[in-house]
Amino acid sequence: xxxxxxxxxxxxxxxxxxxxxxxxxxxxxxxxxxxxxxxxxxxxxxxxxxxxxxxxxxxxxxxxxxxxxxxxxxxxxxxxxxxxxxxxxxxxxxxxxxxxxxxxxxxxxxxxxxxxxxxxxxxxxxxxxxxxxxxxxxxxxxxxxxxxxxxxxxxxxxxxxxxxxxxxxxxxxxxxxxxxxxxxxxxxxxxxxxxxxxxxxxxxxxxxxxxxxxxxxxxxxxxxxxxxxxxxxxxxxxxxxxxxxxxxxxxxxxx
Numbered sequence: 001x002x003x004x005x006x007x008x009x010x011x012x013x014x015x016x017x018x019x020x021x022x023x024x025x026x027x028x029x030x031x032x033x034x035x036x037x038x039x040x041x042x043x044x045x046x047x048x049x050x051x052x053x054x055x056x057x058x059x060x061x062x063x064x065x066x067x068x069x070x071x072x073x074x075x076x077x078x079x080x081x082x083x084x085x086x087x088x089x090x091x092x093x094x095x096x097x098x099x100x101x102x103x104x105x106x107x108x109x110x111x112x113x114x115x116x117x118x119x120x121x122x123x124x125x126x127x128x129x130x131x132x133x134x135x136x137x138x139x140x141x142x143x144x145x146x147x148x149x150x151x152x153x154x155x156x157x158x159x160x161x162x163x164x165x166x167x168x169x170x171x172x173x174x175x176x177x178x179x180x181x182x183x184x185x186x187x188x189x190x191x192x193x194x195x196x197x198x199x200x201x202x203x204x205x206x207x208x209x210x211x212x213x214x215x216x217x218x219x220x221x222x223x224x225x226x227x228x229x230x231x232x233x234x235x236x237x238x239x240x241x242x243x244x245x246x247x248x249x250x251x252x253x254x255x
Contacts, residue, residue, distance in 0.1 A: 019046045021095075021173050021203040026076035027066050029059075036062040037227040039076070044220075046172075049199035051214040051235070052207045054224040055253050060207045061101055063224065064177050067205070068098045081173055094122075097166035101177040101207075107151035111142050111161045114150060115168055122169050129168075136164035139194055141187075155182035163191070167198075174204045180213065192216050211245045225253040 020043040027040040037059040044050045054060045065071040067078045069085040069092065078085040081095035106114055115136065119129040137143055140160040145153055150161060159182050166174060179195070180188045195204060195217045206218060214221060214235060221238045223231035230252050231238065239245030 020044065020079075021046050021081055022067060022175070022205055023079035024063065024067060024076070025079070027063060027073050027078060028075040029062055029066060029071060030074045035227050037066070037224075040224065040227070040229055041076075042222050042229060042232055044203055044205055046203050047199075047201070048220060049195065049204040049206060049218045050220040050222055051218040052205055052222050052224070053209075053214070053249065058224045058253070059227040060224055061177055062227075064098075064100070064175055064205070064207060068096060068100075068175055069093070070098075070100070094169070095172045097169065097171035097174045099162050099166040099174075099176045099179055101181070103162040103165075105150050105158060105161060107149065109150055110145075110147045111137075111150065111153075111157075111164065112146050114161065115164055118165050119168055124169060132168050132170060136167050139167065140164040141190060156184060156187055159183060160187070160191075163194075172202055174198065174202055176204065177207045178209070179206065180208065180210065188213075211242050211249070215242060215245070223249070223252055 022044040024040050024042050028038050029036040040059070040063055052060055052064070062071065066073050067080060067085065069078070069089045072086060080092040083092040085092045106117070109117065112133070115133055116129065119132065124132070137146060140163050142157070142160055142164060145157050150158060153161070159179070163179055166176065180191050183191060192213060195206065198204065199217065208214060218235055221231065221233060221235055222229060223238070239248045
C-alpha cells in the first residue's frame with residue numbers, strides 16, 4: 001500500500017461526476033510559523049459516510065473548523081453543499097449540521113430549552129421545530145434529561161445534546177468531531193446505529209479515534225498526519241481487519 005494519497009471508487013476526486021457535498025480544496029491554515037494544515041484536498045460525494053482519521057494534533061479539528069466556517073483558511077477553499085463557506089456561509093450552514101469536539105452549550109438551559117433556542121436561531125417554523133424536537137429527543141435518547149439543566153448532565157448526555165443540535169434542522173450534510181467521546185458502550189452502539197441510519201440519506205464526515213467505529217459505519221477513510229492527507233481510500237484498503245487497520249495507521253502516521 002502506497003503512503004501517498006490514493007483515490008478509489010469509495011473516494012472520488014474533486015471534479016467527479018458524482019455530486020460532491022463536502023470539498024476541501026488546497027486548505028491550509030498557518031499560525032505564524034506553525035502550520036496546522038497544508039494543502040488538504042479531498043471531496044465527499046452525496047450519500048457517503050467518510051471517516052476522518054489522524055493522531056492527536058494532526059489537523060483534524062482544524063480542517064473541520066475550516067470546512068464549517070469556524071476558521072478562515074490561510075490558503076485554499078472549503079465548499080459545503082456547493083457553497084463556498086467563506087463567501088456563502090449562511091447558505092452552507094443551512095445544509096450543514098456540525099458537532100464540534102467539546103462543543104459549547106448554554107449550561108443554565110435544559111436540552112429542551114437549548115434546542116428550542118437553536119431552532120429559533122435557524123428560523124425554523126413552530127410546527128417544524130416541534131416535530132424535529134420529538135425526533136432528536138428520541139434519536140439521541142434525551143427524554144430522561146429533557147428538562148434538566150445542562151450543567152448537571154454527564155459528559156455523555158452533553159455529547160448527545162450536541163448531536164441533537166447538529167441534527168435538529170435535518171441537514172443534508174453532517175460533520176461530526178468525535179461524536180462518541182464520553183459515551184458508555186451502550187451509548188456508543190446507539191450513536192453508531194444512528195450514524196449508520198443517517199448515512200443512508202445524508203453525507204457524513206466523521207472524525208474518530210476508534211477504528212472499530214470506522215469499520216462499523218464508514219465506507220471510506222481519509223487519513224491526515226502533520227497537517228497533510230497521507231491516505232484516501234476505502235476502509236478495506238486501509239485494512240481488512242482492525243489489527244490490519246491499526247498497523248496501517250501506525251505506518252502512515254509514525255514519525
